[in-house]
Amino acid sequence: xxxxxxPSFHVMSSESAPSTRDAALTILLRSGQATAGTMxxxxxISVQVMRRHLRSWEKEGLVQSSCNTVVGPGRPSNLWQLxxxxxxxxxxxxxxxxxxxxxxxxxxxxxxxxxSLLGRQAVDQAQLYRSLLxxxxxxxxxxxxxxxxxxxxxxADYQLSEDQRSWLIRAFHCSVVRIAEQFPMICSQELxxxxxxxxxxxxxxxxxxxxxxxxxxxxxxxxPPAGCF
Numbered sequence: 001x002x003x004x005x006x007p008s009f010h011v012m013s014s015e016s017a018p019s020t021r022d023a024a025l026t027i028l029l030r031s032g033q034a035t036a037g038t039m040x041x042x043x044x045i046s047v048q049v050m051r052r053h054l055r056s057w058e059k060e061g062l063v064q065s066s067c068n069t070v071v072g073p074g075r076p077s078n079l080w081q082l083x084x085x086x087x088x089x090x091x092x093x094x095x096x097x098x099x100x101x102x103x104x105x106x107x108x109x110x111x112x113x114x115x116s117l118l119g120r121q122a123v124d125q126a127q128l129y130r131s132l133l134x135x136x137x138x139x140x141x142x143x144x145x146x147x148x149x150x151x152x153x154x155x156a157d158y159q160l161s162e163d164q165r166s167w168l169i170r171a172f173h174c175s176v177v178r179i180a181e182q183f184p185m186i187c188s189q190e191l192x193x194x195x196x197x198x199x200x201x202x203x204x205x206x207x208x209x210x211x212x213x214x215x216x217x218x219x220x221x222x223x224p225p226a227g228c229f
Contacts (some may be wrong), residue, residue, distance in 0.1 A: 020045070020053060021062075025086055028063065033081040062086035092196055102183050115185050122189040126196030138201070138222050142167055145197065166221040168206075169194070174216070184210060194218050 007144050020043060027039055038160035040050035057063045063086055065078040129148065133141040142158040148168070149156045155173035160166075180186045187210055195203045199225055 028082045033079045035077045122193040169218045171216045
């Protein structure tokens with residue numbers, strides 16, 4: 001490891017020493033942007049090898065470059081910087097912070113008030129989803145919602161039920177699963193969330209991971225329009 005990285009360099013790989021990729025991404029994290037030549041000097045490799053690495057990582061979506069930036073005398077050089085995905089490779093303490101915050105709220109507010117607060121948050125989140133889904137047909141809204149949830153870290157899908165009378169949403173992975181294990185009331189708000197997102201549907205939970213299910217499942221059956229029998 002180059003001495004330029006300093007003793008506080010955080011190893012992101014499972015190996016005892018940082019990989020070239022981890023070291024390079026850390027350089028970009030600290031400097032904001034750098035040329036291939038600058039990074040090659042710090043890592044002790046040739047510029048040609050460094051450029052090959054950068055192009056490979058660019059394809060992975062970890063880094064991006066500016067076009068033909070002039071840096072000192074000589075021919076123009078590209079300046080490289082991290083993408084949001086590249087920054088995402090570094091440790092994120094948001095989960096630990098959220099658990100600590102919920103613990104503090106639970107201690108000072110009590111379970112009932114915390115439940116009420118989470119319920120309010122679910123309603124606010126549902127209103128945001130509804131504004132994005134608009135008034136499209138139910139299947140289209142389901143498709144868009146599942147995609148939104150995937151972007152948030154969920155592994156979910158939707159499908160028509162076997163009797164073709166209702167729709168099923170299945171969540172195989174939740175982005176807050178470890179927080180929910182400590183605060184199960186978070187999961188209990190999810191049913192209310194779906195009911196608020198789809199006010200024109202009867203929504204029920206038919207499977208729950210906390211009850212030993214393979215996934216969390218919700219059944220949506222659209223109500224007939226007002227005035228129809």
